[in-house]
Amino acid sequence: MILSLRTLMAGAAAAALLTGPASAFDTKARAAYVLDYTTGTVLMAKNADESLPPASMSKLMTLYMAFEAVRDGRLQLDERLPVSQHAMSYGGSTMFLNTQDRVEVEDLLRGIIVLSGNDACAVIAEALSPDGTEAGFANLMTRRAQQLGMTNSAFANASGWPAPGHRMSMRDLSLLASRIIEDFPEFYPMFAEKTFAFDGRAPSNINNRNPLLKLNIGADGLKTGHTTEAGYGLVGSAKQGDRRVIFSMVGLGSERERAEESESIVNWAFRQFAERKLVRKDTEIARADVWLGDETSVGLVAQKDVTLLVPVTPGTRLEAEVVYTGPLRAPIVEGQKLAELVIRPEGLPEHRLPLFAAEAVGSGGFAKRMMVVSRTLLARLQAPSEEAM
Known part of the structure; x- marks a missing residue:
């Protein structure tokens, strides 16, 4: 009995x-996931396991694997990597690399984190790919994601460029953000850097697009994303006192809406909940x-x-x-x-x-x-x- x-x-x-009831928060995002990292408490899950186009937020997977390669000695931060015609051909957000460049790995990492460089992702991907192609690296990304428990993720490229089958869930993105923070504390401060003027060649693309970094609310990462298919999204994290909150959202209608919604989520998570x-x-x-x-x-x-x-x-x-x-x-x-x-x-x-x-x-x-x-x-x-x- x-x-x-x-x-x-x-x-x-x-x-x-x-205590009292949780104040409801109805996000405008198509899908969202909010995690209190400190206690492991899920504060919100809206369509959190739906596989959706992640846009540049999927660059976090490329970064995670690059961090692993540096930690394991397969890449050196001061190592210079060549730029292929394929990498140079990318449009969208780039570091404006060309085939005459040989770029240090550390600059490429900052180029991905701060500038959202599609070309930088391709350079890293080709260096780590078993067959030297970005597609080969994307296959590795998918397998590694599964090993990390990201069961609703699959990758067709290293940058999040729109492609059939390139999908991630918001729960997976938050899990990935948690792993980056936990596994690579030596690299995580890069995500809070507001500018990166690589070689002075891209004055129009030197600013970090994360709208939270300038608000003095403890935000220190991680990655924005936008394509026509995905809408506007953000994987964010903020720390206030001993608490850290991580969230992922996608499907917002504008850059302004993304900024407003992400600030609201952070304020709600810290103001409406407390450790007891x-x-x-x-x-x-x-x-x-x-x-x-x-x-x-x-x-x-x-x-x-x-x-x-x-x-x-x-x-x-x-x-x-x-x-x-x-x-x-x-x-x-x-x-x-x-x-x-x-x-x-x-x-x-x-x-x-x-x-x-x-x-x-x-x-x-x-x-x-x-x-x-x-x-x-x-x-x-x-x-x-x-x-x-």
Whole structure:
């Protein structure tokens, strides 16, 4: 029999579970995903697993693989790479490279991050491709994405240039952003750079297009995107205090709408949610019934403090319950896993926390065990029969 205790026994813990509902945020984006990176809490998911044209936001995959190559020694930051006719032929956002150039890898990375250089992506791709082609590198991108858990992504090129089958989901893009931040802290500061004047040859393309970088709201990355097919999009991240928020969105109608929507998402994520310590280590959360023990119940505790992200608007109680299969049969060892605490913040995913025995409970003596059995049998005999009902 599975039992649930909705009333928490520990007064301090119960008081901490008072909070309010998440304020709804209805984004104009076709698809969006907002993640509190610090706690792993998903704050918003709108069409988050739909595979859509990602435009230049897919350059993050090219960058991730380039960072891996530098870390592994397959590329050197000061290494100079040749520019092919294919790379030079790209239009759109470019570094204005030509086939006479040999460009340092570090400049190419900045050219992709800050200038969104399609030509720079092709140069990196051809250098790392097993067959020297951008298409060969795109196949590697797809396989590596699958290994990283990006199950709704496939690539036809390194830059996000419109092509059949070149798709990513917003959840995948946020996962990729998280991996870049986590795996390559030495490169991540590049994403906050506002300008990059490569060789003085492209004065009209020296500014980072990320609209959040100039707003003083903690934004430090990552990548914009725009094509006619995809609309306007952004993979963004901002850090305020100890919290970091990562988000991805696509399908907005204009550059201005992208700027306004991304600022609204960041402000909403930081203002409407806060971290709260909901459970303290070794504080009794509840008591569970024990069968045939020298005690009739056992305390349930967590083995670590639990801090969760919760809505901050006052007025609604956060739902929490202790779930276990019981009554629990003695003997019970101190520290034995016995139950789960299920916490359900309104509008956010539930959180499950294992609970353990606060103390040992031995088997009851013969007399006590017989008394428990007798009481149980007597209760069953006195219960009304189905025929009498």
